[in-house]
Amino acid sequence: MTIQITQADYAALLAHARAELPNEACGLLAGQADGTVRRIQKIYCLTNTDHSPEHFSLDPREQLAAVKDMRANGLQPLGNFHSHPASPARPSAEDIRLAYDANASYLILSLAGEAPVLKGFRIAGGAAEAVEMLVV
Amino acid sequence: MKITIAGDKKEYPEGLTVAQLIALEQVETPEYVTVSLNDDFVAGGTFEATVLQEGDSVEFLYFMGGGAA
Numbered sequence: 618m619t620i621q622i623t624q625a626d627y628a629a630l631l632a633h634a635r636a637e638l639p640n641e642a643c644g645l646l647a648g649q650a651d652g653t654v655r656r657i658q659k660i661y662c663l664t665n666t667d668h669s670p671e672h673f674s675l676d677p678r679e680q681l682a683a684v685k686d687m688r689a690n691g692l693q694p695l696g697n698f699h700s701h702p703a704s705p706a707r708p709s710a711e712d713i714r715l716a717y718d719a720n721a722s723y724l725i726l727s728l729a730g731e732a733p734v735l736k737g738f739r740i741a742g743g744a745a746e747a748v749e750m751l752v753v
Numbered sequence: 754m755k756i757t758i759a760g761d762k763k764e765y766p767e768g769l770t771v772a773q774l775i776a777l778e779q780v781e782t783p784e785y786v787t788v789s790l791n792d793d794f795v796a797g798g799t800f801e802a803t804v805l806q807e808g809d810s811v812e813f814l815y816f817m818g819g820g821a822a
Contacts, residue, residue, distance in 0.1 A: 641820070641821065643817075643818075645817075667818070667820075669820070670821075671820050671821045672818065672819070672820035672821075673818055673819060673820065674816070674817070674818035675816075675817040675818065677787050677789075677794065677814055677816075678794075680814050680817070681789050681792070681812060681814060684759075684812065684814065685812075688759075688760050697817050699819060701821040702821070703821070704821045708819070709819065709820055709821050711819050711820040711821075712819035712820065715816070715817075715818050715819045715820075716819070717781075717782045717785045717815050717816065718815050718817075
């Protein structure tokens with residue numbers, strides 16, 4: 618599987634993550650799935666109700682509004698993203714344990730190094746598998 | 754009666770509860786699903802007592818969270 622995100626959406630995601638420091642930032646991804654390619658066409662920057670540098674939970678009311686917006690705009694829900702302010706871009710044990718939707722794509726943006734690192738994953742059956750991530 | 758589920762109108766028997774709807778819709782891992790009914794969230798312990806009405810609109814939302822720890 619390949620996940621494509623536009624430069625503009627990547628920039629928005631990065632800006633949201635930096636604005637939320639030192640806490641984790643999070644949000645939803647929407648777009649189109651075409652075979653093994655998922656094209657992100659809109660990101661939704663949501664509130665991390667945990668307000669924590671090590672945990673995140675999407676605000677369910679904002680989540681509901683985002684889902685309705687996706688439907689109104691003919692977009693498919695593709696998954697979610699969150700940031701790791703001080704750790705690598707890989708799913709933690711908690712990320713894996715709380716990934717209930719096997720059909721979702723999970724993006725993690727690490728701000729731990731000098732340059733941000735964005736990676737995509739599929740998480741199912743208690744295991745995470747990296748997928749190709751393209752910024753186009 | 755007609756109920757809208759995630760934007761799709763469907764026909765269901767009268768007197769259906771949220772808990773019964775979750776079972777009928779075969780919602781996966783329902784313990785981690787939040788239910789909204791006409792844009793209000795249904796409290797977790799009240800699914801069996803919440804009876805749906807004609808024209809209701811229901812959404813199932815997966816809890817999404819995690820952590821870096």
